[in-house]
Amino acid sequence: MISFVLPKGRLLDKSLKFLREIGISFEHPKNRELIIKNGSYELLLAKAFDVPVYVEHGMDMGIVGRDVIEEHNFEGTIPLKLPFGKCRLSLAIPREKDVEIDKMEGYRIATKYPRITERFFESHGIEVETIKLHGSIELAPKVGIADAIVDIVDTGKTLRENGLKEIEKIMDISAVLLVNRISQKVKFEKLNVLIFRMREVIKNGY
Amino acid sequence: MKDIFSTSRKLSFVASHLRRVFELWGYQEVFLPALTRYRENIRKGIKIVHSNDIYAVNPDPTSQILESVRDTKRLKLYYIKEVLNGSPRGIWQAGIEFIGGKEMCMGTEIILVAIASLEAIGIRDFRIDIGSKEIWNRTIGKYSSYKKEIFRALILRNFEIIESLPIDDKKKKEMWNLFNFRGRKFRDPKLNGIVEMVKDDRVFIDLGTVRPLPYYTDIIFEIYSPYIGTPIGGGGEYEFNGKSAFGFAFNLNVLISLLDDVVEKGVRNISGVNVV
Numbered sequence: 100m101i102s103f104v105l106p107k108g109r110l111l112d113k114s115l116k117f118l119r120e121i122g123i124s125f126e127h128p129k130n131r132e133l134i135i136k137n138g139s140y141e142l143l144l145a146k147a148f149d150v151p152v153y154v155e156h157g158m159d160m161g162i163v164g165r166d167v168i169e170e171h172n173f174e175g176t177i178p179l180k181l182p183f184g185k186c187r188l189s190l191a192i193p194r195e196k197d198v199e200i201d202k203m204e205g206y207r208i209a210t211k212y213p214r215i216t217e218r219f220f221e222s223h224g225i226e227v228e229t230i231k232l233h234g235s236i237e238l239a240p241k242v243g244i245a246d247a248i249v250d251i252v253d254t255g256k257t258l259r260e261n262g263l264k265e266i267e268k269i270m271d272i273s274a275v276l277l278v279n280r281i282s283q284k285v286k287f288e289k290l291n292v293l294i295f296r297m298r299e300v301i302k303n304g305y
Numbered sequence: 306m307k308d309i310f311s312t313s314r315k316l317s318f319v320a321s322h323l324r325r326v327f328e329l330w331g332y333q334e335v336f337l338p339a340l341t342r343y344r345e346n347i348r349k350g351i352k353i354v355h356s357n358d359i360y361a362v363n364p365d366p367t368s369q370i371l372e373s374v375r376d377t378k379r380l381k382l383y384y385i386k387e388v389l390n391g392s393p394r395g396i397w398q399a400g401i402e403f404i405g406g407k408e409m410c411m412g413t414e415i416i417l418v419a420i421a422s423l424e425a426i427g428i429r430d431f432r433i434d435i436g437s438k439e440i441w442n443r444t445i446g447k448y449s450s451y452k453k454e455i456f457r458a459l460i461l462r463n464f465e466i467i468e469s470l471p472i473d474d475k476k477k478k479e480m481w482n483l484f485n486f487r488g489r490k491f492r493d494p495k496l497n498g499i500v501e502m503v504k505d506d507r508v509f510i511d512l513g514t515v516r517p518l519p520y521y522t523d524i525i526f527e528i529y530s531p532y533i534g535t536p537i538g539g540g541g542e543y544e545f546n547g548k549s550a551f552g553f554a555f556n557l558n559v560l561i562s563l564l565d566d567v568v569e570k571g572v573r574n575i576s577g578v579n580v581v
Contacts, residue, residue, distance in 0.1 A: 157534030176462035283462060284434055284511065285531045287487055 101140050101289060104154060104161040106147035110274055113183040114162040120305060121296040151175070151277060159282040159290065165272045166251060170212045176278045178294050182305050184274035188215065191263040192247040193240050200267060203227060203247070209239030210249040219249070219269050237261040315561035316397055320385050322425045323399045323555070327383040330418050332401050335382045341369050348518060349390040363389040365518065367552050370402055371545055379405035385557075400538075400554030404545050409495060411551040412524050413502040415540060419528055419553055420505060423537075428563055431530045431537065432507050434487075436514030437496050439523040444479055448472050455480070459515050486512040499524065516541055526553070535559050 103123075105114045115125055125135050125142045135142045145153055150163040151173040162181065166188050190208075192198060203220070206227045210216045213229040220227045230245055237257055239245035251272065252258060252265055276297065283290055324334070343352055343359040350364030361369075366384050374380065382402045387395040401418060403411045416433060423431055441459070445452055451470050458466035467480055490497055491510045500508055516525045516539055525541035537560050540553025 155534065176460075178462045178464070180463075180465060278462065279534045281529045281531075281534050281536065283513075284432065284487075284527075284529060291485065 101160065101286065102143065102158045103140065104143045104145050104150050104158045106150050106163050107144050108147055110162060110164065110184045114274065117181060117183065120300045121293060154277045154279050157279060159279055159286060161277040162274050163277065165275050166212060168275060169270065170214050173277065175280050176283055177275050178278055179276040179297055181274040181276055182301055184272070186251050186253045186272050188212065188249065188269045188272055189252045189265045190247060190249050190267045190269060191258050191265045194262050194264045200225065206246040208247050208249055209236050209245035211236060212249055215269065216249045237263055315564055316557055319426055319557055319560055319564070320399065323385065323422050326418065326422045326425045327401055332381045332383040335370065335384050337366055337369055337384055337386055339363055341372065344372060346372060349388060351389045351391060351393070363387055363395060366398065366400060367402060368520065377405065397557035398554045399557055400552060402550060402552040404550040405548045408549045409498045411549065412499045412542065415551040415553055416499065416503050416508065416526065419538070426564065428530065431528060432509060433526055433528050434509050434511035434514045435496060435500065435524060435526045436512050437493060437523055438521060438525060440483065440493055440512060444483060448476065459513060462513060483512045486510070495524070530563055533559060533563060
């Protein structure tokens with residue numbers, strides 16, 4: 100048995116499609132179904148931030164965005180960067196403001212990613228206060244609880260609609276493959292076959 | 306609230322068996338203080354300041370031992386201790402250190418003690434993977450300026466990192482072969498010698514094996530069970546005052562989670578005498 104854990108959100112369809120490319124088909128989950136089986140494969144659907152936790156604690160493989168991994172300090176292996184789920188993590192401020200990062204000392208930053216945010220400002224020698232939110236981050240400056248936000252940006256439409264502008268890209272994001280460190284050893288051959296197949300699919304321009 | 310007694314019961318079961326095994330193999334228990342003055346070589350622990358001095362609370366025992374023992378020809382020590390790693394939630398660790406013996410013999414003995422320890426507490430289904438930092442250093446050779454990236458690739462098991470480096474294709478292929486090598490024989494006398502002397506089907510050479518602590522010099526190994534997703538323990542070879550040394554530690558929190566049945570069978574229920 101090989102177990103996968105995939106995030107329920109925006110990456111789910113793309114991840115299922117990618118797995119189909121390497122010959123592993125799971126039916127699209129119906130209703131509130133969270134565990135799906137297909138022969139010797141098992142799929143669990145979880146919240147994105149829980150995917151690395153499941154893989155660290157014994158699920159064999161997972162797919163999640165690089166943002167989640169950087170925030171979580173994942174302790175398993177990350178054998179592949181996957182060619183989907185591409186976006187960026189950026190710093191954004193209200194459109195009418197004009198301020199450089201070096202002048203943001205003491206700023207309040209709303210984000211789902213306090214660790215990445217603190218690391219980013221530390222690398223600029225700036226101390227900020229982070230406010231952890233779980234969604235609708237772009238509303239925080241609007242209601243005055245934050246001076247800026249660090250959030251995922253795809254097309255930039257949501258930022259624009261909420262009166263924000265992107266001033267710095269913190270990192271590029273794509274989906275990554277996670278493997279449990281012990282599964283990699285115990286199921287060495289079986290997992291390598293899958294990883295090599297994925298490498299081939301990516302190399303052939305997926 | 307966490308039930309401290311059920312955890313203690315399991316820890317006590319494991320500790321008593323491990324003590325017996327370690328002592329049978331000639332290791333002497335060392336009682337390490339909770340606080341040790343912080344120096345650069347002290348790993349893990351929590352840093353606190355007292356009277357203008359920085360101390361580490363319950364740091365990594367191997368680094369604590371290396372900073373605390375005076376020069377000695379030969380030393381065989383063991384400890385059972387709670388270790389902190391930057392957070393107040395500790396991990397119980399039991400480990401041994403063998404300093405100043407013959408390299409191959411120490412490496413073999415350490416792995417045999419790990420096997421004997423697990424068997425003593427009733428765990429027989431486990432694996433030990435042995436790797437070598439030196440084999441990687443030799444292979445990296447003239448590309449040593451990329452060593453950091455290459456070891457990062459090993460930790461993440463991400464060969465794309467190596468592929469993206471300006472290294473010639475022949476070298477990349479050599480690294481790819483090492484990256485995916487897992488077996489019982491490799492063209493390295495030290496690694497082969499240890500595996501041959503240990504002679505146990507549960508021991509493999511896996512050159513993708515990595516350990517998080519930086520003091521290891523060559524041989525490294527990881528102990529794990531197919532039933533649990535985190536390693537039970539691990540160790541390797543390091544240097545102490547120019548002498549070769551080997552050590553390993555079990556993560557007792559992980560170990561006791563494998564134990565439920567074993568403890569129940571192993572502990573006799575004597576409830577005492579009820580005098581009416």
